[in-house]
Structure formats: structure tokens, C-alpha cells
Amino acid sequence: ADTGKGGLNVTLTIRLLMHGKVQHPTERKGETVKKMREDSGARINISEGNCPERIVTITGPTDAIFKAFAMIAYKFEEDIINSMSNSPATSKPPVTLRLVVPASQCGSLIGKGGSKIKEMRESTGAQVQVAGDMLPNSTERAVTISGAPEAIIQCVKQICVVMLESPPKGATIPYRPKPASTPVIFSGGQFIDAIHSLNVSNSIFCPLSFLPSFCLLCPAAGLDASNQASTHELTIPNDLIGCIIGRQGTKINEIRQMSGAQIKIANAMEGSSERQITITGTPANISLAQYLINARSELTGC
Template sequence: MTLKTEEDEQQHQQQQQHQRSPSQEGAGTTTEKTIALRSLVGTKDAGVIIGRAGKNVSDIREQSSARVTISEIVQGAYERILTVSGPVHAVAKAYSLVGEKILAEHTQQLQQQHDENDSRSNNNMKHDPNSVLIKLLVPDSKMGVVIGKSGVVIKSIQEMSHTRLNASEEPLPMSTERTISVQGTPEAIQLAIQRIAQILLEHNDRASGHNGQHQHATNNNSHAAAAAAAAAAAAAAAMGYGAMMPTMTGMPMNGAAGTGQQQSSQAQQIYIPNEMVGCIIGKGGSKINEIRQLSGSHIKIDDPQGDSKERLVTITGSQESNQMALYLLYSRLESEKARLGMR
């Protein structure tokens, strides 16, 4: 199976956009609020979603009108990040199509096992052959609105969509995001994810309604960014990067990609060893561009300064996008350390 890179997928998407008819181009994309929903997918399922020569992911894009990208394979990682962005209905439709592709592959595998009289097929067939699992990534700060008081919201989503939802209790390592597993048929998953996306957008709208209270919002953002910096520092220390202490600088800016709203952004700074810069940038800037694309943050790597053995990296964006950028940066660094046998 040939896997397409992030850059290949972006070029393909741009070509498709140029080929769309005027009616397709104006179908809700200019007036509807958009959202980006990330999820974790196993490396094998990621290959299925992409398909041979990128056929499956192209089909998903065309049928849903959503933007669909998958992060590249990271050595030692068992999962990749699937990002789907666009209007709510398009994002939900794309995830439904993702479910269909995965189910079709699983069904084919089970059939092959059955034909070969594999004893394991009996155990596998006990699972619902029409059910698939999607692991959405939701910011810890927003998980409460999805769950609701005493779980009333998440229960209503389950009943409405006929899916099974399960929210993780703790954020993922080196992240401020938690997972919410959505299990059901592709059609049921579409209903559930559409509702979850609507709830998250409504939460963004309510949060943006307080922007008039500038000083209050600035204080809250400063506290949130400081907490984010502390979390990133703890992650760096756990990996052995004791000198890579993130520093938050107060730089409120406009630009909340994917929400249609204006939100405050912060800048965070970390130092990375000179010998690790290459693995962060990648060939032709491929690695750093992917991290920028997946996180939504602006990332700048300063030139070497004198005899310093470290380079300053400045990450600018929302608290959530910065945390995703830090997570991806540290993942790259840890992967490179493992490859070089460093401790």
C-alpha cells in the first residue's frame, strides 16, 4: 500500500479546490462557521483511510467537502493524527465516510480469516461487524460542555445518535486534550460527531461573547497560558530536556482558525539543542510545516547565536494550538533521541 505524505495531500486538495464548480465553491463555505476536529487513528487504519495512491482520502474529501489530512508516521508511535476541518455537517460526513472505509477493510480481513479457517475469526466475529470506533481529541477545558452536568449532555448525544460515548478522565501525556470515543455505525457516528461539533462551536461563541471585558479576558488568558507552559515544561523534563523550559510572553493577537471568531493568542518559547534542529525542520522544511499545519500555531526557529549550543523556538497561537505544537515538537525530539540512542 502506498501512503501519501501530508504535502502530497495538501497539493491534491488545492487541485480539487480549483476544479470545483462555482456552485460547489459557494455551498456554505463562506457563511457557515467552520471547525477542525482531530482524532487518533491506528497506523494501519490510517493507511486504510489514505488508500492506495491516496484514493480513499480523495473520495472522502470529494464526498464530504471537508478538508482531511493525516500526520506522517512517527517512529515508535502506534497512532497518527487525523484532522478534519470544514462546516459542521461536512466534518461529520467525513468522519462517517472514514468509518465506512475502516469497516470495509475490517470486514474484508474477517472474511479472509474465515475463508482460511483461522480459529481467531470466531472470536473476532463476536464484535458488531457494523460498528466502528472513532477517538476524538477534545481540549480538557471544553470536555465539560460535551459531558454536561451529571453527564446529561453526553447521555443525550448517545440516545439521539444511538452511539456509545466514553470520555477519558485524564488528558493524554504531554497534552491538554482528552479523548472521547464514539462507537457505532458510520451513520450513527455522523449524528454524534455533528452534535459534538455544534456544542464546541456554541461554546466558542459564548466564550467570544466576553471579549468586551478585555482586562478580565487578558488575565484569564495569562493564567491559562502560564498553566500551559508549566504542563509543557513538565513534559520536557519527563523526556530529559531539562533545559527546554517554555517561557510565556503576553502577546494577545487575533486569529482563531476554524472557529470564525477572534480569540487571544499567546507566544511561548522553548530552547532546543542545535543538533536536534534538523529533525524538527525536516527535509525541505517538511517536518516543521507539518507541525504548523496540524497545530495551527506559527513556529519560528531563530538562527544560532554566538557559541550557544541551543536555538530559540517561538510558538505563537491559541493555548490549545500551542499545546498541540509542543506535543508534536517533543514527540519529534523524543523520536530522534530514540533513533540516536540518546538518554
């Protein structure tokens, strides 16, 4: 593939996975996503439905895709900076995007012995993680990219090159988010898998948030973004605890690292079918840890 000054003169489709949907009274209908379409030249479509997860599909020549990702990444960073203006937090969290990639291409992204993914991390400065499990009822896996906008853009370019050089093998069953059976409320403050203020059909997407009054990043929310540590407890059925802990504790350690929260899992009580989990940290830490635990517990065949 031609990766020179002219870029890759091919058409490609990249899928993003986002969480949360809220309606924001101060946003004009479709404004942000419309501007992204016009400025990048890429086709940007957002899946419909009453789902806690939404798929954003970006299609076009690779240079248009790169422009769209640049706009998205810088929009994330802008919202992070705005959210910190009323917060005592001093360290800026990284921008995080999650791609949805056919599982048959993930081996090429990782490379032999992890060589390719290591090369991407070192050359771009972005953190890249390929999920070990396929997304439910699909043959796709999530690829999480985290870092500064410039690092994310360079990383996306390298991922596009790999995907073009190693096309999917066999039929791909795309991941389709399921409608929420019950509403789940998370507070915001951590940017993961969401495009805040990317609005369409009179709705926008907000990090880990389903109601505007619980979004720490929405100016209209009127919610005090307290960073004082607190403790939250939840119970998980015994048959799901293995999915959350992972082999030799790998999954629970990932959740601790990503959320920044302290997480303790109580020992099994005789006669009880549930285990208690205690989460300690800021409200944002706790909310992110809850989300990640819930996501692990919903996986099948883990």
C-alpha cells in the first residue's frame, strides 16, 4: 500500500464503539457530526436504537478517515480540558477510542510474539490493547487506543495499513449492540469509548452517561464533580466472578489499572450464591470500575 506523501488512495471502513446517549439542550441538532462529515469528507454514520452502546461507522478514502479521526481525537481532548476547568484534578486523562476489528485481522495487528503491537506503541507513543475475547454474538474484537490526539492519529494510520495488507479471512459477523434491558447510570469524568458532543438525531453521546444530570461534563448538569474518595459495594453471582477476576487475576488487575479505583473481592461465604465487591476511589473512578465490571460480567464463554 502507498503510505507516502499522497497517503493511501483506497476506500476503507473503520468502526468505533461508543457508550452512552443523552440529549443535551444546549446542542444544535446534528451540528457536530455534520461539521465532521463536511470537513473530513468521510461518511460518518451512527447506529440507531435504544442501546447503551452505539457503533460509529467511518467510511471514505484513508486521508478522509484520518481527518475524521483527527477531529474526533481533538474533540475528545477539548472536552477533557473543559471538564477539568471546574475540577481540582491536575493530571489530564488520555484520549481513548475503541475500534471494532474483525478477529481474523487481530493476529496481524498483534504480530508474531506481539512484535507489531509493540512497534506501534513505541513508534506512536499511544497505548494499544487488543481484547482477548470477541464481542458478544460476533466475530469482532475491540482494539483500544489511548494517548494524546497526535499519537492516536498516527496509531490509526498504522492500523489502517495493517488492515489493508491483511484483509479479513472468511465471513465477518459484525457486532450489533443489544438494547438495554434496564437503564444503567454512570457518572462521567473519564473518557473511554465515547464521543462527547457528537450529536445526531437530536441526541449526543456522553462518556459513560445516560442521563444529563449524571454527566460531569455537561455544563447543564449542575452536578458537583467531587473528587473526594468514597466507597461503593456491589454483589456479583459466584458463577460470574471468574470472568471478572480472569486467569491469575489478569482481568481484575486491568480494571484496577484502567479505573484507578481500589477493588476488593470478598471471599466466598458458605451458603451464599454471591460475592461482595468493594470499590474505593473518586466518583469517576468508581463509575468507571462499575462499568468495566458490568462489561466483564456480561461476556459469554469467558
